[in-house]
Amino acid sequence: MPDRSRAPGTSIAYVRKDEAPAFSPPVATTGPIGWLRDNLFDSVGNAILTILGILFLVWTIPPVISWLFIDAVYVGDSRDACVVENAGACWAFVYAKFGQFMYGRYPLEERWRVDLTGILLILGLAAAAIPQVPFKRLTMLFLLVVFPVLGFVLLTGGHMDLSAGFWLGFVGLGAVLLAVVLGVCINAGLAPLGPIRDVGLGLLAIALILAVVSFDFGLRPVETQLWGGLLVTLVVAIVGIVASFPIGIMLALGRRSHMPVVRLVSVIFIEFWRGVPLITVLFMSSVMLPLFLPEGVNFDKLLRALIGVALFASAYMAEVVRGGLQAIPKGQYEAANAMGLSYWQGMGLIILPQALKLVIPGIVNTFIGLFKDTSLVLIIGLFDLLGIVTLNFSDSNWASPNTPATGFIFAAFVFWIFCFSMSRYSIYMEKRLHRGHAR
Amino acid sequence: MTSKILPIVFGAALGVAATAASAATLDDVKAKGFVQCGSNTGLAGFAAPDDKGEWNGIDVDVCRAIAAAIFDDPKAVKFTPLTAKERFTALQTGEVDVLVRNTTWTMSRDTTLGLNFAGVNYYDGQGFMVRKSLDVTSALELSGASVCVQTGTTTELNLTDYFKANGMEYKPVVFEKLEEVNAAYDANRCDVYTTDASGLYSIRLQLTNPGDHMVLPEIISKEPLGPVVRQGDDQWFNLVRWTLFAMINAEEMGVTMANVEEMKGSDNPNVKRLLGVDGKFGEAIGLSNDWAARIIKHVGNYGEVFDRNVGPNTPLGIARGVNALWSKGGLQYAPPIR
Incomplete structure (x- = not known):
């Protein structure tokens, strides 16, 4: 007979009411030790690799750190400071030459113009790149139309010498163009007012830009021969990037066009420029071109480099964009047609937004490659950042065993900052535009 | 057909360049207000920028002297940095008025390129650098030494010839790149470093302990470096040539930057002619008669x-050596102004 006289809440059978306190996990599986075992020492092979890796770091890092920072020479006004026993990096050299590394031989008292251009560019870019900032249309207008003219005037001093003959020719050409538009419209039985107004406004805008460029703002002219350093690197890279993007898209569309002439021209252009090395293009422009021009006709060297780089980058850009176009399913093209969109509407509203989004990594890759290729302008006697750093090694006032290494590290660091920022921004853009496939 | 047309087109283009070059350079220079000077893209002591970005160097000063002679302003000169490959084209096509870019005067360059060498502003030549601890004072004591040299250069050939001619043995340590040669010599992998003497001095600055090394006095090849002008413009050629001679003559007569005004009152007829006090020598080259005084006032004499x-x-610490005046045992000699 069961004993019913037990106090409530007690029982013979042990029934657990609450969870037993958990044992702490074995020391070897959690915390830093667990992490080490999981990631670095989970097999004999990995353990050996880890130890070798650590030894390698211990072997390399301290000397690098001490060369770069601890033993480095920070102050000094000539090589004497840097040729002491066991000296490290010669940062005093970079400090003394910093102005040159940034501006080249741009006159000291005019350097505010470069600074101003740079600040305007940074403000414009920031406004365009940060999604939260309003007035995107105005910003783009500023960046693509106002800024180039402003930058040109600020950097070169403006006051381009356009003769009266040039203006006469411009007016004449404009009149002919308007007449042609009028003729075509009448011939096709369209109302001529709209197209005439558009062409007229375009001509007026060009005339305005030319007027601004040739106006004398009282700025001292600074010829491109004096430009150098980061200024040249950025001018070449930015002009190359800005010019190559639209030209590249046009070429990519041209290459996939059904019109044989357009396709042929695009293919020839792309294959030609992709087929020759940039260094050859630059070299041709500086050594061969002058032979064919009459004496006295001198193309600005920087302009030659800019044209060469822009055409070269366009060909690469075209192929990147074509990759994107090919990745868009045929249904999208057909859908655009079915909706009654014209070719340009279909491309602008449906195909290109998708295609360009797909090839962002490729586009940024081309930009970064272009940015680094700017160093090649050295062979035509223009000094970009790397060029001017190397040039200053020849200053006997600063030649020391550590000067070249220091200069190269500085140049590499500046290049890295720019390329890394571009790469980060592209990742951000990819994520932002990648809504449709986000998981 | 194409194969026949192409050379004609090229020939015509070159012909245009050649005929255009015969125009009076001095008039062009005066019209534009400055001398366009082809310079090196950076060579210690010859053409290198200082902290402010101003070009300095023995080559650069020749350009400044020309500008001083024409405009009485050593700053009326623009420099076009040229690579070794670009330099002659730039001169031939009129992109630069004068090329002062440590260019070696050789027969083929002088006779086949449509150019003229106006003189020699630096006598260079292949030399040897050794560690002072080796206790060697002459290249003739180098028998049995290991020699660091850049491969595929005339330097290497000169080296072989020199050791063979003097009946000495040596062990070549060859490298493809200049930087590799520097590193090897600095790491004591060879006893001797050989290249052009002016190069040796600038390389010495980049060694760990520059003071432990010395350049031996022997020069085993001829590398006369000088300004170059286009052929066919004798007035300009004379101007460049006599700019150089004026600097050398000034040193010989003891006219310096500091005492040039004072020397105008000198009784020495040579000095009077040089400084334009007597005679009309400047007019003969299209300049004013105080042309040489202007050069010395702004740039200095050759020695300076x-x-x-x-x-x-x-x-750099280069000794005058063969670049001393002829009267002091060197090769720098200028014809008299008279």
Whole structure:
């Protein structure tokens, strides 16, 4: 007979009411030790690799750190400071030459113009790149139309010498163009007012830009021969990037066009420029071109480099964009047609937004490659950042065993900052535009 | 058909360049207000930028002297930095008025390129650098030494010839790149480093302990470096040539930057002619008669230019050697102004 006289809440059978306190996990599986075992020492092979890796770091890092920072020479006004026993990096050299590394031989008292251009560019870019900032249309207008003219005037001093003959020719050409538009419209039985107004406004805008460029703002002219350093690197890279993007898209569309002439021209252009090395293009422009021009006709060297780089980058850009176009399913093209969109509407509203989004990594890759290729302008006697750093090694006032290494590290660091920022921004853009496939 | 047309087109283009070049350079220079000068893209002591970005060097000073002679302003000169490959084209096509870019005067360059060498502003040549601890004072004591040299250069050939001619043995340690040669020599992998003497001095600055090394006095090849002008414009050629001679003559007569005004009152007829007090020598080359005085006032005489840019008191520390005046046992000799 069961004993019913037990106090409530007690029982013979042990029934657990609450969870037993958990044992702490074995020391070897959690915390830093667990992490080490999981990631670095989970097999004999990995353990050996880890130890070798650590030894390698211990072997390399301290000397690098001490060369770069601890033993480095920070102050000094000539090589004497840097040729002491066991000296490290010669940062005093970079400090003394910093102005040159940034501006080249741009006159000291005019350097505010470069600074101003740079600040305007940074403000414009920031406004365009940060999604939260309003007035995107105005910003783009500023960046693509106002800024180039402003930058040109600020950097070169403006006051381009356009003769009266040039203006006469411009007016004449404009009149002919308007007449042609009028003729075509009448011939096709369209109302001529709209197209005439558009062409007229375009001509007026060009005339305005030319007027601004040739106006004398009282700025001292600074010829491109004096430009150098980061200024040249950025001018070449930015002009190359800005010019190559639209030209590249046009070429990519041209290459996939059904019109044989357009396709042929695009293919020839792309294959030609992709087929020759940039260094050859630059070299041709500086050594061969002058032979064919009459004496006295001198193309600005920087302009030659800019044209060469822009055409070269366009060909690469075209192929990147074509990759994107090919990745868009045929249904999208057909859908655009079915909706009654014209070719340009279909491309602008449906195909290109998708295609360009797909090839962002490729586009940024081309930009970064272009940015680094700017160093090649050295062979035509223009000094970009790397060029001017190397040039200053020849200053006997600063030649020391550590000067070249220091200069190269500085140049590499500046290049890295720019390329890394571009790469980060592209990742951000990819994520932002990648809504449709986000998981 | 194409194969026949192409050479004609090229020929015509070159012909245009050649005929255009015969125009009077001096008039062009005066019209535009400055001398366009082809310079090196950076060579210690010859053409290198200082902290402010101003070009300095023994080559650069020749350009400044030309500008001083024409405009009485050594700053009326623009420099076009040229690579070794570009330099002759730039001169031939009129992109630059004069090329002062440590260019070696050789027969083929002088006779086949449509150019003229106006003189020699630096006598260079292949030399040897050794560690002072080796206790060697002459290249003739180098028998059995290991020699660091850049491969595929005339330097290498000169080296072989020199050791063979003097009946000495040596062990070549060859490298493809200049930087590799520097590193090897600095790491004591060879006893001797050989290249052009002016190069040896600037390389010495980049060694760990520059003071432990010395350049031996022997020069085993001829590398006369000088300004170059286009052929066919004798007036300009004379101007460049006599600019150089004026600097050398000034040193010989003791006319310096500091005492040039004072020397105008000198009784020495040579000095009077040089400084334009007597005679009309400047007019003969299309300049004013005080042309040489202007050069010396702004740029200095040859000795001053040498000392300022590469001389013993500069980091390069190059001794005058063969670049001393003829009267002091060197090769620098200028015809008299009379």
